[in-house]
Amino acid sequence: MLGKFLTFAIVLGLSISFMNTANSTEAKDGKTIFEESKCTTCHSIDSQGVETRKKTPKTVDLSKLEGDHDAAFWMGYLKKDQTLNDKKHPIAFKGDDAELEIMINWLVSISAEPAAE
Ligand code: HEC
Known part of the structure; x- marks a missing residue:
């Protein structure tokens, strides 16, 4: 019971600090x-x-995204909810959804854009 309450309190505290950082961004x-x-x-x-x-030997250029997935797919991919070629993205985006959406868009x-030649 106490454990549940503590978890709730921690989650609530985190949400509040998260909302604050989102507002101040x-x-x-x-x-x-x-x-x-x-x-x-x-x-x-x-x-x-x-x-x-x-920092890694293998880098992936993002000038042209693979396939014709929409922004919603890519947002899911960057949250590791979606897979691309049966694989999840190596890392999850750390920021909030608003920032993720701006970046993905x-x-x-x-x-x-047509490739510059
Ligand atoms: C630790 C290394 C690493 C970091 C950090 C990383 N990525 Fe990736 N990303 C990859 C790898 C490796 C792939 C290719 C995965 C595959 O093809 O299965 C990839 C694929 C992608 C793709 C799909 C590209 C395509 O067209 O196939 C997108 C979009 C993407 N990353 C966005 C991001 C964004 C945005 C960030 C920053 C929040 C980020 N990545 C940070 C390693 C990384």
Whole structure:
């Protein structure tokens, strides 16, 4: 009983602090969120001049997203709720949904741009 109450209190406390950080976050653009979310550890976006920080030998360029999935799919993928080719994304996005949505919409929009030759 006490355990349940403590869990509830902790979850409530976390939600409140989470809401506070969400409120104090100024609207950032997708590229800023992408760079601040450490996505560049494993990804570059060549078409946007976003360079990887090459911490891993294998980097994946996100100039063009695979398939024709919509933003909702990619949001799920970045939360590890969705799989791509039967695999979950290696990490889950740490920020809030609002930021995830802005970033994903940005990735989807640049992916739809014709490749610069
Ligand atoms: C630890 C390394 C790592 C980090 C950090 C990482 N990713 Fe990935 N990501 C991968 C790998 C590896 C794949 C390819 C998975 C596959 O093909 O099965 C991938 C695939 C993707 C894809 C699908 C690309 C495609 O078209 O196939 C998207 C979108 C993506 N990542 C977005 C992000 C975003 C946004 C972030 C930052 C929140 C991020 N990733 C952080 C390793 C990482």
